[in-house]
Amino acid sequence: GAVVSQHPSWVICKSGTSVKIECRSLDFQATTMFWYRQFPKQSLMLMATSNEGSKATYEQGVEKDKFLINHASLTLSTLTVTSAHPEDSSFYICSARVGGSSGNTIYFGEGSWLTVV
Amino acid sequence: QKEVEQNSGPLSVPEGAIASLNCTYSDRGSQSFFWYRQYSGKSPELIMFIYSNGDKEDGRFTAQLNKASQYVSLLIRDSQPSDSATYLCAVNPASYDKVIFGPGTSLSVIP
Numbered sequence: 001g002a003v004v005s006q007h008p009s010w011v012i013c014k015s016g017t018s019v020k021i022e023c024r025s026l027d028f029q030a031t032t033m034f035w036y037r038q039f040p041k042q043s044l045m046l047m048a049t050s051n052e053g054s055k056a057t058y059e060q061g062v063e064k065d066k067f068l069i070n071h072a073s074l075t076l077s078t079l080t081v082t083s084a085h086p087e088d089s090s091f092y093i094c095s096a097r098v099g100g101s102s103g104n105t106i107y108f109g110e111g112s113w114l115t116v117v
Numbered sequence: 118q119k120e121v122e123q124n125s126g127p128l129s130v131p132e133g134a135i136a137s138l139n140c141t142y143s144d145r146g147s148q149s150f151f152w153y154r155q156y157s158g159k160s161p162e163l164i165m166f167i168y169s170n171g172d173k174e175d176g177r178f179t180a181q182l183n184k185a186s187q188y189v190s191l192l193i194r195d196s197q198p199s200d201s202a203t204y205l206c207a208v209n210p211a212s213y214d215k216v217i218f219g220p221g222t223s224l225s226v227i228p
Contacts, residue, residue: 006160032214043220044161044205093160097214104149104209106216111160 002028004096006109013116018082021112023094029074030096034106035067038091050077084116121208121219129225136193138204138222143187146211150182150189153205155221161205165191196226 003026013019023033033050048069049057056069068080081088093111097104120143130136138152149168153161167173167180167189179192189208193200206219 034215044218046215046218049215091158091160097216104214104216105151105163105166106207107163108153108160113158 002096002098002105002107004030004094004107004109006094006112008112009110010113011115013084013114015085015116016083018080019084019114020078020080021092021094021114023077023079023096023109025075025096028096028098030077030098031074032097033071033077034095034097035069035077035079036093036095038093038111040091044093047079052077081114084114086116089114089116121206121217123204123206123219123222125220126223127225128222129227130196132196132198132226132228134196136196136200136224136226138191138193138206138224139188140190140206140208140219141188142206142208142210142217144208144210145184145187147184147187147208148211149209149216150180151207151209151216152178152180152189152191153207153218154200155203155205157202164204193224196224198226198228200224201226 005024007022031052035047036044050069050071052071058064071077094109095106151166152164155161165180167182173180177194181190203221205221
């Protein structure tokens with residue numbers, strides 16, 4: 001399957017600072033990537049859809065000024081959590097869509113654990 | 118509203134048994150269906166995808182799709198303790214560029 005790489009795997013930051021998470025498609029070009037957040041023992045929550053060369057589309061209730069998404073190239077999307085607070089501590093996962101004749105397949109990155117102290 | 122539903126579980130099966138995971142979806146025009154496995158603290162991993170009605174087998178896994186009844190299932194034969202994880206059903210609805218995930222079913226394989 002397609003390979004999606006996410007970095008960093010773990011990050012600890014102080015409250016009020018910003019942290020950037022990178023998502024790369026290693027062996028294919030991804031015009032569309034998705035960012036999810038997952039709290040312990042809960043379901044995946046789609047945060048936003050990242051489209052190469054255009055603004056991200058955010059899901060209802062997700063603050064676009066707090067979660068900045070940039071998809072400047074066909075292989076890289078970044079999520080920046082600005083002015084992080086402890087409640088932002090979560091597992092953030094990116095995914096990329098690979099299109100086929102029968103539909104889309106989603107491949108996930110390894111995920112990034114964010115802890116805000 | 119495009120929805121994907123799964124029993125949250127936990128589903129417990131003894132080692133060596135068949136585990137049966139079920140999923141229903143609301144969009145009748147959905148075209149692509151996926152099963153992901155997620156271990157605790159890890160990101161989801163694609164196990165199988167299925168596009169056509171019927172069965173699709175890959176090793177110990179069999180995906181079954183019934184579009185008329187709007188359900189998709191995953192059978193795991195000869196279940197192993199290492200299969201213990203949360204299994205996510207995902208559906209790509211028609212004319213919709215997002216994949217919708219179900220809440221997941223927690224499977225526990227008892228040695």
